[in-house]
Amino acid sequence: MAADSPITRDRIAETERLIRPYIRHTPTVRVDLADFGLPARPIDLKLELLQHSGSFKARGAFTNLLTRTVPPAGVVAASGGNHGAAVAYAAMRLGIPATIFVPNVTSPAKAERIRGYGAELVIAGERYADALAASERFVEQHGGLAIHAFDQPETLLGQGTVGLEIEVDLPAIDTLLVAVGGGGLIGGVAAWFAGRIKIVAVEPEGSPTLYRAFEAGHPVDAETGGIAADSLAPKRVGELMFPFAKSYIDRSVLVADNDIRQAQQALWDTVRIVAEPGGAAAFAALLSGKYAPAPGERVAVLVCGANTTAVRFD
Numbered sequence: 328m329a330a331d332s333p334i335t336r337d338r339i340a341e342t343e344r345l346i347r348p349y350i351r352h353t354p355t356v357r358v359d360l361a362d363f364g365l366p367a368r369p370i371d372l373k374l375e376l377l378q379h380s381g382s383f384k385a386r387g388a389f390t391n392l393l394t395r396t397v398p399p400a401g402v403v404a405a406s407g408g409n410h411g412a413a414v415a416y417a418a419m420r421l422g423i424p425a426t427i428f429v430p431n432v433t434s435p436a437k438a439e440r441i442r443g444y445g446a447e448l449v450i451a452g453e454r455y456a457d458a459l460a461a462s463e464r465f466v467e468q469h470g471g472l473a474i475h476a477f478d479q480p481e482t483l484l485g486q487g488t489v490g491l492e493i494e495v496d497l498p499a500i501d502t503l504l505v506a507v508g509g510g511g512l513i514g515g516v517a518a519w520f521a522g523r524i525k526i527v528a529v530e531p532e533g534s535p536t537l538y539r540a541f542e543a544g545h546p547v548d549a550e551t552g553g554i555a556a557d558s559l560a561p562k563r564v565g566e567l568m569f570p571f572a573k574s575y576i577d578r579s580v581l582v583a584d585n586d587i588r589q590a591q592q593a594l595w596d597t598v599r600i601v602a603e604p605g606g607a608a609a610f611a612a613l614l615s616g617k618y619a620p621a622p623g624e625r626v627a628v629l630v631c632g633a634n635t636t637a638v639r640f641d
Contacts, residue, residue, distance in 0.1 A: 333480040334518045334567070339487035346389045346485060349420060353377045355496050355627070362597050363614060370613070370626045371497050372598070375489055376606050376633035380440065383489055383512055383631050384413035384476075390485030391474045392417050400470035401425055405462035407455050407508070407561075408437025409605075409632055410476035415446035426471065428462040430454050434603070436636045454551050455561045477511030478565030487515030493627065494520070501625045504529055504618060506608040507537045507579065509561040512631060514568025517575040528572070528579040529612040531555050531587065531604075536564045537572060538579040545569065554584040555604035582608060586615040594630070606632030 353375045361367040379385040388410070392402065401424030404414040411427035418425035425446035429438065430453055441448045451461035455476075466473050475482060489512065493503065502525040505513040517526050528537050533553025540546045546563040564572070587604045590611035594600040602610075609628045612618040620626050 332570070334483050334487065334515065334571070336519055336521065339484055339491060339515065339519050342390050342484040343488040343491050345393055346386060346488065349379075349389045349393075349417070350386055350488075351378055352492055355493075356598065358598060360613070363593050365614070368620065368626075370628060371500065372600075372610070373489070373493055373497070373627060373629045374600070375629060375631045376600070376602055380409070380412045380416040380444075381632060381634040382409040382413065382606070383486060384409045385416060386488050387479075387482035387485035387511060387515075388413040388417040388474065391472075391479065391481045392421055392423060394481055395472060397423055397472050398470055401472070402474050403462050403466050403471040404428070404474045404476065405455065405459035406433075406476055408433040408441070409634055410474075411446070411448075412437055412440040412444065412634060414474050415441045415444035418446060419444045426462075426465065428458040428465070430458045434635060436603075437634045440634060456551070477509030477514070477561070478567050480567065482511050483515040483518065483567055485515070486512045487519045489629065490516035490519030493629075497627050499625055500524060500627045502527060502620065502627070504609040504612055504626065504628045506530070506605055506629070506631055507564070508534070508555075508605065510537060510564035510568035510572065512629075513537075513576065514565065514571045516629075517568075517571040520575065522575045525577045526575060527577050527612070527618055529609045529618070530579055530581055531608060532581045532583050535579070535581055536561060537576075538581060540564050540569060540572070541579055554587055555608055580612045580617050582611040582615055582617050586611040586617065590614050600630060601633055601635065602630055603632045603635035606630050
């Protein structure tokens with residue numbers, strides 16, 4: 328890694344101390360794969376879906392709002408849903424106006440959260456890239472501080488604090504499975520661990536952004552479809568995360584939509600965890616056999632989002 332990179336372990340540790348009053352140190356739970364019909368093996372789940380606003384994104388949102396100068400026009404974000412909800416939540420907590428742009432594939436659960444936190448919600452286009460373009464036009468015309476969902480140093484620093492917590496709570500793990508969209512989460516986590524454990528990326532077959540980047544040797548446009556399109560389907564991974572990916576991520580594993588659905592159902596049936604598709608994608612790699620741990624390998628899975636209407640209480 329470049330010596331002058333703004334994403335370092337020291338800065339992630341500083342960021343964790345800064346945002347600690349505003350975020351939850353989310354728990355881990357140990358389960359046995361035998362409970363899911365697989366050969367017996369204990370694994371650990373990092374329940375980041377219990378974070379404020381329903382995903383890890385609150386970490387990056389607070390980092391941006393607490394370390395950058397916010398103009399009177401407030402903050403502006405484009406999102407598939409979770410980043411928008413996180414920015415809206417952080418802005419509400421800090422008394423800052425927020426305008427959030429989302430594509431029309433955003434789930435109702437995420438749109439409701441954004442509105443519920445008091446932000447102005449604008450639906451723009453079919454995919455995340457459309458919402459991002461609309462948000463950039465808005466900033467040019469009206470002002471406001473743009474908070475990028477993944478390709479922003481402060482965002483990666485905030486998401487990297489997940490890695491710090493995992494190391495504190497699970498110091499003996501060998502391998503961590505992490506879902507990938509734009510790469511802010513896995514980039515920050517990879518920067519924290521810096522090769523000290525194996526990190527495996529998991530992506531939907533319909534939106535293989537990091538997989539395509541590894542093939543090309545640099546970020547490139549990829550498909551943007553599938554069941555997790557509202558959280559794991561930007562056109563490409565971020566430029567800032569890719570050097571960490573090349574240096575510290577072991578591989579990218581692709582999972583089918585049906586693998587993700589089965590993982591969602593299994594997490595609910597067995598652990599009573601309600602995970603959105605993107606939140607369950609990393610576990611889908613284990614459940615489907617797309618990632619097969621070696622004998623004795625100590626594996627943890629990051630369950631990163633819960634903003635779904637899959638379970639309703641009537």
